[in-house]
Amino acid sequence: MKKLLVGLCLFPSIAFSTETGESCAKIEDSAKRLECYDSVFLKSPSQSEKELQQKLDDELAKLKAELASWRYRESKDEMRNKTSYFASKASDNTIELSFPYQGGSSITLVLRKHSEYGNDVMFNLSKGQFSCRIDGCNISVKFDDENIEKYAVSESESGSNDVLFLSGKKSMKKFVDKLKSAKKMVIEFPIYDYGRAQFTFTTQGLEWKHF
Known part of the structure; x- marks a missing residue:
């Protein structure tokens, strides 16, 4: 188990980038398990995702304005x-x-x-x-x-x-x-x-x- 924890400490970016909720549950260290869950479920949207969402929001606002005008x-x-x-x-x-x-x-x-x-x-x-x-x-x-x-x-x-x-x-x-x-x-x-x-x-x- 110590070897596993050392591995996680040495390569956190690799480990957490491929983690799933199920694999996070197998981590014994509470702090690292929480960090793993955060990396899976609280992933920040990418710039392209933000731009797409903004475009959709703008189109929706435009449509609502047209319908209301x-x-x-x-x-x-x-x-x-x-x-x-x-x-x-x-x-x-x-x-x-x-x-x-x-x-x-x-x-x-x-x-x-x-x-x-x-x-x-x-x-x-x-x-x-x-x-x-x-x-x-x-x-x-x-x-x-x-x-x-x-x-x-x-x-x-x-x-x-x-x-x-x-x-x-x-x-x-x-x-x-x-x-x-x-x-x-x-x-x-x-x-x-x-x-x-x-x-x-x-x-x-x-x-x-x-x-």
Whole structure:
């Protein structure tokens, strides 16, 4: 045993670099056994491993930022020399619908200043149907910790039942003004064959000066 301990003392880097947890358990000297375990289980990551982990962390942070941010786009009418502006934000959560709409369904909030049709606040359901009527229904909205408010909405005149439009210019202005200052918004929609469903939006950071 003394010869074994001498060997370990003379060649610690070789011995510990090839040790496993099982072989560490065979070392009688407590201090060296602990050092062996540390070399096996508390190995510091290499520089390449650190760089890879940092790259993964950066990509994840970038993806989270993209998902949490507002998206903006413009559409130019070349013939009339007019531009339409859009800002959109997807809901943070989804709901699970039954057949034939299996899978998560989300809401996309869209602000639109159309060059021909004017201003709109729209809600687009990715799967399923809103349980509303073309002549209108109500949704419940809560900004941050404020009181719940009711807003009138209506379906598209084209008959599409996966899109709702906020009704009334005053209501639209009130909604967008609160949207600009809020950090969070929860909206409750009537969904066909599901009932009332709540969708949460992270709303901070909106830059919208078009209406």
